[in-house]
Amino acid sequence: MKFIAWQMLTGDKAKYLGLIFAIAFSTFLMSHQVSIFCGLMNRTASQIDDVADANIWVMDAKTQYLDEVKALTDQDLYRIRGVQGVDWAVPLFKGTSRAKGPDGKFRGVILMGLDDSTLVGVPRRIVLGKIEDLRGPETIAVDQVGYKFFFPDQPVILGRTLDLNDHTVRIVAVVDSNAPFVNLPVFYTKYSQAISFVGRERNQMSFVLAKATKGTSESELNQRITKTTGLKALTGNEFGWETIWYYIQNTGIPINFGITVVIALVVGTVVAGQTFYLFTIENLKQFGALKAIGVSDLRIVGMILMQALIVGAIGYGIGISMTAAFFEARHRRLHDRLPRQRRKRPARYRP
């Protein structure tokens, strides 16, 4: 009977392709919107995710999310280093500045200041250059979005300069960092340089990145840091989720996207369901004939379920592939502009 079910399904090519198209399009609609929502929420914590070397983030006790921080004092850093179970702890600066390109085009940028000696906090994927070159004076690493903005349609090479708050800085590396929520370019430099680029305030340190000693539980260490210093200590994962939840609870994004996703879900389900329902209704006479011939109700239900499963699987596969192709096509743009000899998979940075 599987053969008959298959023939009934594929016998009318127009109906069969129509069913698959309806399911593929509905899947595309739903997965596309869900993907954008998840991607957007992921972006809110992207800079936390970029830090691969440290697993503990220490911040002011009242910090709610990544983009709004109260600076810590140098004393806080020393106190954290003194907590039992802390292997090492380094400062991290996160601020904003304004950069100007060679053609005078300017844009606000996110400036990340990495510990001068270890450069902990650099994104894990380096597209071009060596991150160690950041130790030189007036040097920065830029992300791909920043490079594309300031040097549109130009080959990706090192040594180009930008004006960063009246400092001429040289690009020594291009990094593949996760896109931030605000869609601004992200620049990386040494902690000491970052402070000089944005102008000195009384306290500058946004976060302290720390690592637990081997065998020390991260959650226990976080509690110990909080108890000892009064500061908030979270793992990167916890801080990432806290940031995502802040955006979910305090912005209209989830509602707007939620409505779109629900509409897509309802429309998709109705379109796909209605199409398959009509297909089954049109075949009712044939199923009736099969029943009269002696095919049991259970086998007829099995045939219908098999047909649904086939078109569902094919349609879903195509829909998901369309979504994946859409995002993949957008993702690959800058990589294709790298000089031919340098087009290779981005290397992972290991300090």
Place this chain on the structure above:
Amino acid sequence: MNSQAVVCKNISKNFGSGEDEVKVLRGIDLEVPLGEMTFLVGPSGCGKTTLLSVIAGLLNPSQGDLHVLGTPLHAIKGAKAVEFRRINLGFVFQQFNLLPSLTAAENAAVPLLAANWNRKKAVEKAKTILDDLGIGSRANAYPNQLSGGQQQRVAFARALIHEPKLIVCDEPTSALDEHTGHHVMELLRKIAVRPERAVLVVTHDNRIFNFADRIAHMNDGHVTHIETNGGSH
């Protein structure tokens, strides 16, 4: 061996309930002998197709005893009824009801596929029967490539392929012109009527009445009289 393929005693069939209840069959007594072709005839709405559906086990009688090939069909339900139908009954429908996406041979093979036969063997057997029915050359054609008469012959092949003991036909000539209708009834009589098999035909097409061994006349849910080729009683 019992010489009656079907024995109906006081069969009633109602649809709906209360004020909306419709009594379609009102105490039918009928015997369909083996080795004969029996026609159920009567005006539209008299209950012919309902009686055929009850005899074929597609509908349960509301009341009465129904024995088909010696089995009390009124007492069996569910999977047993389905299996009984699959083994013992062959159907010919008014509009042929061939599956449009299957070839003539595949359509004829459906009862064997329902009995879990190997597809290749089932189709081979179907081709043999289609040969017997004179349309072997069209075995690989789809229903929409066949004439009405050819489609009806495929339907006959489907009804006969598993060698059932009772063949039920619902208005087999209503979609055919007079000449073709006459021809397919000749064919049905030739290939289907056997001493160990009964053929029950529902029709209101009086042009084919001369093919019947026995004609049961129905009106308003009753069998009013039965006519045999030897006379009425």
